[in-house]
Every structure is written in structure tokens, then in C-alpha cells.
Amino acid sequence: MRLFLYEISGWLGYLTRPQVMLQVLSGAVLYAIYAIWIRPQLLGRGHRLEFLGSLGLLLGLRLNALVLGWLGFPNGLAHYVAQLFSLWMVLALVQLVARRWFTAASIERLYRQLVRPLFALLVVGSLINQLDSLIDVGQIPLITLFGEPLTASGIVLILTIPYFLVVVSEYAVVGLGDLLQRLLGFSSSTRVAVELVSRYVVIAVGSLWVLRRIGLNSTAIAAVAGGLSVGLGFGIKEVFSNFVSGLWLLFEGSVRPGEILFIDGDPCEVRSLGLRAAVLWRDRDNAELVIPNQDFFTTTTTTYTGSDRMRRSQVDVSAAYRHDPETVIRLLEQVALASPRVLPQPAPKALLLSYGDSGINYALRFWIENPMNNASIKSEVSSAIWHRFSEEGIEIPFPQRVIQQIVHDPDIQQPADEIAKPEPEGP
């Protein structure tokens, strides 16, 4: 570590050189002018103007480098800064253009997760390479791990590769899943399962490669694995149980991302199946439920997407006794068929369920394509029934209570049971 700090502190020694100071200062002044005066005036006036402002800074940096060279000063650093800035601008331009084909949120996510971290690594790595040899600096031993010296490059690998494995594998497996789906005709949920398992494999293999690359000896890795197995027995038993449950569920196919499950009376869509828990989305209140994977093993799970994605829905309705049930049943089925989001096949079916107190109870059963839309489709169908009944003069009965006030005359003796007798409920 001392040697590493010794080397790094030495780089500041370059700043005592006027040739270096001149390049750094001139670049800093140009950036300060841009950041303090130009950029605030362009902010909020559209991407095009902001981009032109950045282009102005780039031209300034290039011109600065050329002038330094023309005056006979070293200008490599000034050119380097201009090159980095032009790369940054290209990335910004690509981000703007990509909005034509992709959503702003997905591009922003890609940039936040992958592009900007990669750019930051590039800046740090190339800057070190300007000042020193990146390979030499990377070979400086920093700490000792399991009796093996861990170099600076090893530590950088440990810190960065797992992150990029997790992020990049997410995009890579999507391509793989798409290819396999086309070639082998997977269902979407199988594709998701394949993607997830491939991702775990990539991350596991990549992590092992990193451990090997940094020179961690196999005895040390075995010791870590031994420690983990003891840990599994005590502390992280639940985590491991959830992980294995997650893998099992993936292959079983009951809880895959995209599946619709019935949780606490609400249909919920599985958003992701993680190492420890599944994340489900509940449409009713836009809540996300985080449910440990092993819960799906111990409790009954109701799924709407086991063999197909259709859901049978039902609307209950009553009609007055005076209407012919055949007519009502026909009307109800017509209403369901006319509803755009109700599937024509299997055909909607209306049934007379029972004779109620106020009217005859019917049920209209129909099939919908997306289980998550049940509530809204039911609302649409119920509304259409009301309108159709209204047009056809069919009454939807409801309980009515007539309250009659009895004027009490003390001179007239009424029997007690007559006073207490309730009024009959009208239709």
C-alpha cells in the first residue's frame, strides 16, 4: 500500500512543471467559463442548444491544444482532455438519437448502469496511463489476502467485474433468450427462466474467473467455500433455502416473471424472481410485494397463467320477476359478446342462478385474455348491462323498505301484536 501511495503522490510532482500546469490551467479556465457563464444560459432551452454549447467547449479545448502546440509547448494532455470530452459528447448524442427507437427511461437506465460507469473507468484508466504505465501501477501489491499479495489491478477487478457481470449479463441474456426462443420455440415464461438461469451461470463463472485471475489460491477458495457451508448451516440457511427454492420454481414454471398469481384475493404479476425473494406487482394499488421464494413452497399458490393466460370472469346481476329469463339470458350474452375485451371463444355464458327476494339472480360468465384486466373489464361489462337493460326496459330490482308512521290515539285500543307487525317489503 505504501508503494502504491508513493507512486500516486509522485504524479502530483508533474504539476510543478510549467508545461503541465499550462495545459491543466488553460483547460480548467475554458471549462470554468463554460460552466459558470455559458451553460446556465442554455439550460432548459432545449437539447439542441445545450448540445451546441458543449460543442463550443469542445472546439475551445481543441483550439487550446492547437495553440499550445503552435507556441511550442507540449500539448498532448490538452488533446487528451479534448478527446475525452468529444467521446462524452458522442455518448450524449447517441443517447439523444436513441430516444427515437427506445424509451427515455430504458436509455437512461442503460446509461446509468453501464455506459457512465464504463466511461468513468475509461477516464480513470486512461488518466493513469497518461501519467504512468497502467500495467505497472496495476501490478503494485496493495494488501495480502490468504497469504497471497493482492495487486491494485486485482482489487479493481474484484470491485468492478462483479458489477459489470451483473449489469451486462442482464442485457446479454436477453439476446440469448430471444435467439433460443426463435430457434426452439420457447414460451415467454420458459424464455425468462432460461435467461435467469443463464445469468446466474454467467455471474458464477465470471466471479470464479475473477478469483482465479487475481491469483487467489485454490486452497483459500476452498476455505471460503468451507466457511460458507458452515454459514449455510446457521446464519444464511434461509437465504440459501430461498435461492434453491427460486431455482426450483423457475424450472417448475409456477413462479416465473410474467406469471399472474392470486395473492390475498388480488391478481399480482411476478416482476422478478431474485436470489432471495420474488417481487410481485399488484395492480389494485400499484404495490410491489416482496415474497420470500420458499413461501411459494409451503403455501398453495393460485395461478392464472399455469397452462394459459386466460381468466374466466363473472358479473352477477338481478332482473325483476316479470321479465322472461330466456330474454334476460340472451341479452346478457349479447352484451358480453359486444364488449371488445371479452373473448368470443370460449363463448360467454349467462346462467340463472337463483330466485332471490327482490328478483331473479343471473350470472354472466365470460373469458378475458389478461387476468390483470379483470376489474376494468368487469366494470365495462356491468356498465354495458345497465345500458342494455335500460334500453330493453328490464328492471334491475333492489330491496325497498316503506316506512309507515302510525299515529297513536290513546282512545283507541289496538292489540299489541298488530302494532309490532312489520310492513311487507315491496319489490
Place this chain on the structure above:
Amino acid sequence: MSRIAARTLGALAAILLCGGCQGWGGSDSLFLYVETDSVKTNAVELGDSQKRTRRLIEEFRQVNPGVNIHVRHLPSDAFLRSTAFRTSRGLGPDLMVTRVVTALRLNQQKLSEPVELDPQRLKDIEPRFLDDFRVGRHLLAVPLLAQPELACFDRRRVPTPPRELNELIGLSAKGLRIGLPLRLTDLYWTSSALQANAAVERLLEEPASADAGLMISASDRQDLLRWLSWLNNANLQQNVEFADEPVDLVQRLEEGRLGWISCNSLWLERLGKALGSSFGVSELPGRAGEPAQGLTRLKVWSFGRHSTPRQRQLAKEFVLFTLNRLNQKRLMLAAPGNLPVNSTVLIPSKSSAVFAALAESLDRAQLMSFRDPDRIETRLAWINEVLERAIVNAVAPSDVLRTLQAGPAAAPPSRKP
């Protein structure tokens, strides 16, 4: 001003202030580049030299506290490129340790700067090493250490080292396995043993004309033919091997696959460790009882272009520090195979057979003239290619001579930068 912009400017200001601190009484930094032979031999060639360099730096820091010296080892095929890259940014080294040809090319490409050193403090440096680098009162480079060419062998197989080339070939006929290098600089001694070294030197320096090739005199042709015939004869011997990388010969000697090789003194440390008491060193075999003349490598200091006055002053101090009698002696003893350029340092020839061989080889050694380093490098690369083809394909000496006389095709690209 956005937060990011403010932070960036803040960080820049902090860096500039830290940099300024160094100039206001903080520690001084000195950047030192060391050229190693090649990428392939980097690790083996360096050996313990990094540790020795660190010790030397620590000793310098005792007399100049607060000076941080940062050392980088660069292979010779990347040295000029790396130095040019950083010099173009103002981040070039303050000091460089290189071969002579690299030092001259650094100077040609304005990657180093001639300096003026106190003549009184250089009076002990052997004039034959120093004079080639004088430009008026300035020095293009300053010699540091000398590495002569000599014979290395396994005593168990070669109890008495050969004094003449004929003896060497005779030993090979009796079953001794001999290793010879393929590069002209390493093979030069064979030409001296056959009195063809002057012709070889002229071959290197002679300007080539596009139509007539190289002008080689009749006597030079005879000398060259004699030398090429000997090489051809050696090549036909069953127990003589050629290798284009000196490290391959060293490795084969260590493994016992060879009994005698010609090698540069920079390999002595490694061979000594590998062979122990069986390791023997002698002068290279010549003719008529006289040893041959090898080419001596010089390691020289060059000064970078963008040092501050303080860095330049420290760089000069460091160079003179490494040239003083005490440190030259320490370097010689700590790094076997490196001989001092300071003439006041006594080489312990009487107490050590290795030093005796080294000292005699150095006394006899030639220094290659590098009046035109670019031409010499290009010509060396071309001759090396011709020799390699001739040895590999066992081409007749007269054909090889014809090829040499035809001259390089059209400025063949040098393999070295």
C-alpha cells in the same frame, strides 16, 4: 453553476494546490525510466535490479531528504514510443538509463536534452566511454556501467576454456555442445577472431547506393568471406547451435543442454545462481593465443526535456551520485556483470576469476560507433536478417556475401524503434 461543474472545478483547484505544494517546500519528485533488453527477457534480465535500484535511491534520499524517485522499467522495443508519448504531454522522465543507441536516438528525436556537468566531478570517468558523448561543453549522455561480452561455460564439461576459435570447434567435434548467438552485435567477437571486424564495421557504416548496393573493397570481401565461411562451418557442426535470443542460450546452459556459450555479462548473476560453483567465465576465444574482442554494451544516463530547474538539478545530483567511486563499486559488487566506468574503482581481478575475465574483456572490448544511430540500427537489423537466413538455410558463404554486397533492398524497416 451545476453541482457537478462546481465539484469538478473544486477538485481541479485542489489538485492544482496540491501540485503547488510540491513546489513550495514539499517533497520533490524525480521520474526515472530504465530500458530493459526486450519484452521477453524483461523479468529475467531485471532480476534483483529493482531491489538494488531501490537501495541506491534510499541512499540518495539520505543525503537529499524529501526527494521521491519514481522508477519505471520499459522494454527496449517500447522505450522510445513510451517516452515520446509522455514527453508530448510534458510528462516525460527527468532521467533515463538506456543503451547507447537508444540514448542517441532519444537525442535525435529531441526526447532528451544535452546537459552540462561539472568537469571536475567527471574527471574520473574513463575518457573512452565519455568522449563519444561530448558536444562542446555539453554531454548527450553520461555513461553509467559497462557490460562486456565474454564466454560462459559449465566447468564440469569445460575444465579449460578454449583460447582460440579452432580449439572451440575442436571441442565441439569431441562432443561439447556450443551455443552461439545470431545477432551481429553478439557475434562481433567471431569476426575479430578472424580479423574481419574492420570489414564488418565498414559494412555497418558504409552508405548504400540505390543501384550499386554497398561498395565493399576486395580485401574486405576476403575478410568477410573468411568470417562467413567460419560461421558456415560452425553451423554445419553437429554440436554447435545458434539462437536468435541470447536468453535461449542462457536457458540451455542452465539446463545442461549446452556446455559453452558466448554471452553478455548481464547474464552472469542468473547463470551464477543456476550453476553455482560449476559456472565458469573466460575471455572469448580468438586466434594465435590472443582472446577475441567483443562489443561492450554501455548503460548511459540521458536527461529528459521537461524537468523543472529543481528536478534538473536533482537529476544531475543523482547521476553524479551514481558515478562516484563508492557507488560505482557498490553497483559493481551488487550487480555482477556490471563494470564501473569510474576509472578509480579497482576491479577485484586478483580475488575473483569472474572479475578478472570481465576486466580483461572490458580492456580489450570495442565500443560500437554510433555516429548515425538510425543507419546503424537499420543496417544491424538487415544484417541480422541476412545472417539468420544464411544460418537457418545453410546458405553458401559466397551467396551470403553477394546478398550483403547487394545492400539492403529499400530502407528495410528496423525491428527496433
